[in-house]
Amino acid sequence: MNIETLNEIANRMVQDSKGILAMDESHGTCKKRFDSLNIAVTEENRRSYRDMLITADSLNNYISGAILFDETIKQKTSKGISFSEHLESIGIIPGIKVDAGAKPFSCHENEKITEGLDGLSERMEEYKKLGAKFAKWRAVITIGNKMPSMACMIANSHALARYASICQEYDIVPIVEPEVLMDGEHDIKRCFEVTNEMQNILFENLDKLDVVNSGIILKPNMVTSGSLCKEQSTPDEIAELTVKCLSNNVPKEVPGIAFLSGGQSDQDASNNLNNINKINTNPWKITFSYGRALQLEAMKKWGGDNSNNIEAQKIIGKRALLNSLAANGRYESSMENE
Numbered sequence: 001m002n003i004e005t006l007n008e009i010a011n012r013m014v015q016d017s018k019g020i021l022a023m024d025e026s027h028g029t030c031k032k033r034f035d036s037l038n039i040a041v042t043e044e045n046r047r048s049y050r051d052m053l054i055t056a057d058s059l060n061n062y063i064s065g066a067i068l069f070d071e072t073i074k075q076k077t078s079k080g081i082s083f084s085e086h087l088e089s090i091g092i093i094p095g096i097k098v099d100a101g102a103k104p105f106s107c108h109e110n111e112k113i114t115e116g117l118d119g120l121s122e123r124m125e126e127y128k129k130l131g132a133k134f135a136k137w138r139a140v141i142t143i144g145n146k147m148p149s150m151a152c153m154i155a156n157s158h159a160l161a162r163y164a165s166i167c168q169e170y171d172i173v174p175i176v177e178p179e180v181l182m183d184g185e186h187d188i189k190r191c192f193e194v195t196n197e198m199q200n201i202l203f204e205n206l207d208k209l210d211v212v213n214s215g216i217i218l219k220p221n222m223v224t225s226g227s228l229c230k231e232q233s234t235p236d237e238i239a240e241l242t243v244k245c246l247s248n249n250v251p252k253e254v255p256g257i258a259f260l261s262g263g264q265s266d267q268d269a270s271n272n273l274n275n276i277n278k279i280n281t282n283p284w285k286i287t288f289s290y291g292r293a294l295q296l297e298a299m300k301k302w303g304g305d306n307s308n309n310i311e312a313q314k315i316i317g318k319r320a321l322l323n324s325l326a327a328n329g330r331y332e333s334s335m336e337n338e
C-alpha cells in the first residue's frame, strides 16, 4: 500500500468542484431503466449508451471520475479504444464497482447485506490491469418498522471495511458507500438518527481494520425525509442535518465526500448539494457522485437511438455543469432554464 498514491488519487477525484459520474448500473438495474423507456436490453445498447455518455463534449470540465461496471470496463468506444483508456485520455479517472449486490440478510427480514468479498483480491488485480484507479462498494440500509437492525449496520460496515482494506492493498481508492434509503414514511429526524449511527459504526469499523482515512472517499446519502413522509423536509433542514451528521462522524483526513442522489429529482440533488456546500466549514471537499440525477434525462433523450447522441450529450453536459457549480455553492435554480 502506498498512502501517497491513494491520497493523490482521492484528491484528484474531488478536485476543483468536479464530481464523479456513477455509470456502474448492474445488468438488473440497467434493464429496469431501459425497460421503462422501451429501450432494447442488449449488450450493444448498454455499450453505445455508455459510449455516448463518456464522449460528451466538455464532460471532463466537470467530471473527475467515472464508475464503470464489470462489463463496461472491458468494452470499447465506437472508435475502438477501451473505455478506461478513453477516460484517461480526457483526464477522467476510471473506477469500478466491485460489490456483487445487496442480498437478503440472514435472519433479518427485509434487510440486505452486500456481498462480493470472496475472490475480491484477484478481481482487484484484474481491474487494476484494466485501468481502474478507484472502486465502489454500496451497502443498503432500510428504515422501517424495527429497521435497521444493529446487526445489519454492523455486518455491512464490516464488509465495507474489509473491501476498503483490500482496495488499499492494491493502491485503489475505495469509495465507501453506506446508503440509507429514502424509501418510507419516516421523517428527516429519523433519517438523521439512522444515518448518524450508520456512519458512526462505519468509521469505527474502518478504523479497526486499519483503513487509511486519507485514502478513501465517502459516498453517503443526504439526510432527508422519506419519500412517502407527509411532511417533506426543507432544503435548509436537509443541508443543516446533513452537515451535522458528517461533522459528527467523518474524520478530517478524509479528502472528500461525494453524495449519491438516491432518487432525488435532478433539481433537488443540485440544489441540496449547493446548500450543503454553502454552510460546510469542514476541510473535506463535498461533491456529487450521482447516477440517476446526472443521467436519466440524457437516457430518455437517447432512447436507444444513436442519432440522438448529440442532443443527449448536451443534457448530460448541462447536468454535470450545474452539479459542478453546486459543488462550489454557485448553483441557482434559474440556471435550469438557461
Ligand code: 13P
Pocket: 022, 138, 177, 260, 261, 262, 263, 289, 290, 291, 292, 293
Ligand atoms: P444514484 O445517484 O442514482 O443514487 O446512484 C448512485 C450510485 O452509485 C448508487 O450506488
